[in-house]
Amino acid sequence: MVNDAVMTTPRATPAGPQGQSEVHVALDGVAKVFAGRDGGQAVHALGPVSFELRKGEFFSVVGPSGCGKSTLLDVIAGLTEPTEGDIRFEGRPVSGEVPEGVAVVFQEDASFPWLNVFDNAAFGGRQMGIGEAEVCARVDYALGFMGLTDFARAYPAQLSGGMRQRVCIARAMVQRPRLMLLDEPFGALDQQTRLLMGEETLKLWRVTGSTIMLITHSIDEAVLLSDRIGVMSARPGCFLDILETGWHRDRGSETALDPRYGQLQSEIWGRLREESLKALGAAR
Amino acid sequence: MIRLGKPALLRIGLIVGSVALLEIASQAGWIDPVSFIPPSEMFVAALQILSQGQYARDIWLTLSSAAAAIVLAVIVGFLGGLLLARLPRLRRVVDPLLMSWYAVPIFVFYPMLIVIFGLNRWPLIALGFLFSIVAMAVNTLNGVERIPAVQIRTARTLRMGAVRTTLKVRLPASLPFVFTGVKLTIVYSFIAIIGGEFLLSGAGFGYQIAFAYNNFDNPTMYGLMLLLLVFVGTLNMILHTIEHRLYQRRVMKEAV
Numbered sequence: 001m002v003n004d005a006v007m008t009t010p011r012a013t014p015a016g017p018q019g020q021s022e023v024h025v026a027l028d029g030v031a032k033v034f035a036g037r038d039g040g041q042a043v044h045a046l047g048p049v050s051f052e053l054r055k056g057e058f059f060s061v062v063g064p065s066g067c068g069k070s071t072l073l074d075v076i077a078g079l080t081e082p083t084e085g086d087i088r089f090e091g092r093p094v095s096g097e098v099p100e101g102v103a104v105v106f107q108e109d110a111s112f113p114w115l116n117v118f119d120n121a122a123f124g125g126r127q128m129g130i131g132e133a134e135v136c137a138r139v140d141y142a143l144g145f146m147g148l149t150d151f152a153r154a155y156p157a158q159l160s161g162g163m164r165q166r167v168c169i170a171r172a173m174v175q176r177p178r179l180m181l182l183d184e185p186f187g188a189l190d191q192q193t194r195l196l197m198g199e200e201t202l203k204l205w206r207v208t209g210s211t212i213m214l215i216t217h218s219i220d221e222a223v224l225l226s227d228r229i230g231v232m233s234a235r236p237g238c239f240l241d242i243l244e245t246g247w248h249r250d251r252g253s254e255t256a257l258d259p260r261y262g263q264l265q266s267e268i269w270g271r272l273r274e275e276s277l278k279a280l281g282a283a284r
Numbered sequence: 285m286i287r288l289g290k291p292a293l294l295r296i297g298l299i300v301g302s303v304a305l306l307e308i309a310s311q312a313g314w315i316d317p318v319s320f321i322p323p324s325e326m327f328v329a330a331l332q333i334l335s336q337g338q339y340a341r342d343i344w345l346t347l348s349s350a351a352a353a354i355v356l357a358v359i360v361g362f363l364g365g366l367l368l369a370r371l372p373r374l375r376r377v378v379d380p381l382l383m384s385w386y387a388v389p390i391f392v393f394y395p396m397l398i399v400i401f402g403l404n405r406w407p408l409i410a411l412g413f414l415f416s417i418v419a420m421a422v423n424t425l426n427g428v429e430r431i432p433a434v435q436i437r438t439a440r441t442l443r444m445g446a447v448r449t450t451l452k453v454r455l456p457a458s459l460p461f462v463f464t465g466v467k468l469t470i471v472y473s474f475i476a477i478i479g480g481e482f483l484l485s486g487a488g489f490g491y492q493i494a495f496a497y498n499n500f501d502n503p504t505m506y507g508l509m510l511l512l513l514v515f516v517g518t519l520n521m522i523l524h525t526i527e528h529r530l531y532q533r534r535v536m537k538e539a540v
Contacts, residue, residue: 079440097443104441108434113534114456127442127452157534175442 024211025053030085044236046071060214060222063232064279069215103177107184111156118152121170142170162193182214223264231271234278329507346489353412353473361417365424385418408480415476419468427461460530467523
């Protein structure tokens, strides 16, 4: 059973998309070039990219395969140093280390197989030095939120892929991040689970008030979930356009019935088609 | 209550059957009962050795030497495995040496080890250490290399330092492999130390078996051998059970 006291999040619920104006993350001319290995050619993966994430918004990034979406997430998270440019999270520069207040959920299963679901969810909180009682309360809430309470003592190997991914999201939740970076977390899941996980993520976003940046291959997912969608070009990835969806904060799967939904899909695909062909040509 | 599967029951049956066959063969005189005493007499001799305590010092010497070699090999091998995982160039240099390590008859180094350490237990401990360290390092390396990169990245997102990442992520993630290394380290250390005592030393379990053999004291020789087999066999079974559980937790069938 979810504890009401815990359910009340520490931050105030942010305003809807229209009211999100405070800059949470700012990128200025960020580029990433990977040096070639063993004398090979350097790979210009990203940028230069300049954009701002607004506090409390749900921002998605779509783009062709290999366009640098995950690299963009890595540089924002502080997991990779940009070759040039400046990144600021809450006004402070990000360099070489993941800033406090940022949580990342990866596409790959990042649950720890030697820990049960409860300890997996508690892992981040414990590493951050949060008191055990507080961690337990947060974990109970996160597992309840993710529908994992009955599996608290199960090990990841006993869970389905979707459940393991929920464990990872629960672990991020326990940290109570102000910025959640989701790197195609539903990419390996089947379509039905993916839709359900999208709904869970929206619920999570509404309850926590975190800023969310979602990297995804799925145009549908981006349109359904986001306040704004950044459309990236083929490598080196730059934003071709950033579209406002205009959805209400309390949106759900019924958004798909809105005429604008199809309009946005077509618009994004129109932008992406050429870029995807370029990426495909480069791959060939 | 422990439920034994068919293979385990067959295994026990095979051992019991072999012992019974030896007993009958020796008692009936099918094999020479002087040079190969019946297992029942071996068992009585082993009990006498334990109750009289005359070999307690040798047993202690062997166990303490093996323990020292194991502890050293586990620590140094684990750290060496981590180092090789972090330094791929060094790994490329030493890989062929590691692969051919067990082709070297390690006992030939004993005179050199005596020169280095003197006439004491340390040359034997060093033999045990040298014989087992590579198994530990290679298994650690295997384990560390199989850690999914996403687990290390997760540790980075949690701002965990190198030491904490090693203790909280790298070590548990590679634990089944590291434990296989520990198991092999224990087995190889015992082989090297008892073998070394048998051939080269003047004290210890192995030496007493060799001494009894040279003096045609078959009951003592077989009694000591039986004690050694029971000890090493039990130890190996315990280690195997722990290892099995460690692996099992990670490959459990979906139960949901």
